[in-house]
Amino acid sequence: MGLGAIVVIGAEFEGVHSTAGAESEQQFLLAEPLACIDVLGRSMTERTVERFVRAGVEVISVLVPVEMAHMVQPCSVSFENLKTQVVADVSSAVTQKLKDFSRDGVEHAFVVCASVYTETDLLDLFYFHREARQAATRALDSDGSLNLWVVDCAKAHHSDLEDLLAQAEGAAASYFIRDYVNRLNHPKDLRQLVSDALRGRCGMRPSGVELKPGIWVDEGAEIDRRARLVAPAYIGRGCKIQEDTLITRCSNIEKGCYVDYGTVIEDSSILANTHIGIWLDVCHAVANGNKLLSLGRNVILEISDRSIMRTIGSAREESRNNSLDFYEAQQVITDLNEQEQPEEPRTPKAGSSEPILSRGEVYVQ
């Protein structure tokens, strides 16, 4: 049938089609795009890609705006026709990608923002689009339009993306989704998604194992005997939970976090690689490194006292090393080295802090 998918990360693409509000600013203050952060052990991008793979999509392209490249980790889903691209202009990149699909014999493609989480039957959406014989079909739910389209690639060949997607707006038929949907526009949506997943209100399952009903623990997590986990709760990979802590009310502690002695985490999300100090009350909040977003009061705090909250240093460096940005820099350096003739190894000048770059080595400050 020739079916492809284009997954767009970030709010730029949404901005073109006026769905991202001022709230998207807040998510950037807090962290990277919500589509890129781990939720119950896996990022939304990975989950979206996986859904397309399961639906039998033949080729998937993930587009990352260049300004977000340093925040995005490569997708770990093993699928041979998955390609991640860093692009300067999302709209023209999507248009180009649709043209490429059309040239390669892919007749229809899903275009989706990675943050949109829906459990709808993607193939049913595709069949609906095909029967409607439209250039593009947009999905919607009871709250309005979603950033999920099915596009006829051949028609994309003759018109630009804006026109094509505008046609979907005015199309006679839109696909109405009755299944679970979360737009993940705001950290509040993140909390809602975590809560729904841990309570079994949606199909999303945490990674790791369910040690007791409602208590999910991922591999390598160390939980002190005197720590209390009250279901539902999720402890991510490699987390360390110290004694006398209490994790409860659908809280999720993502990978590499450290929760110190006596702290209570209640109805909160602790994003990856965050250190939470002793005797604190993190309640109805989203914490990331030294930033804390109180959902009740709608304020973001940046905490300078490292004993209270901070990003775990080595993890931050590791994350940076794994980012697409770093990967690309490494590629550039490798390519440059391949073009050059092998030289004598350079030795650092006395008193110079200049890094030495050679093949396979990249200096990280």
Next chain:
Amino acid sequence: MYSRGPVIVMELPETLNHAEGQKFVGELQPLLEVHRPRIVLDCSQVQQMDSAGIETLLYCMQEAMKRDGDLKLAAVSPASATIMELMRADRLFEVFETAEEAARSFQAVALPDEQSLPWYSSGLGLADLKIAS
């Protein structure tokens, strides 16, 4: 007969960190050293507060309570309230929307004078009562 000493309203500085906190305590200290101090700290100007700032508030409260008085907070910004909640200090203070409300709350529950206290609230414990009888 009830004690109706003045309620003192003090405005906290924009930044409440260690240095500003020390300065503020220096100004407030004479007012805390009276019998039954009744203090309202107006937090409406506070833009930044850290753990040392919270320690300052706790110190002032402790000093007021030592002398049988009380300290209440008014106009706490959402950011300051979040820090206080994070550090578990929120449950220790009575917080009001405005300084007027906080001051009025002192009038509403004014403490009686020592002479007019009934015997059971005069500060004697059970052991004292036994000795007294």
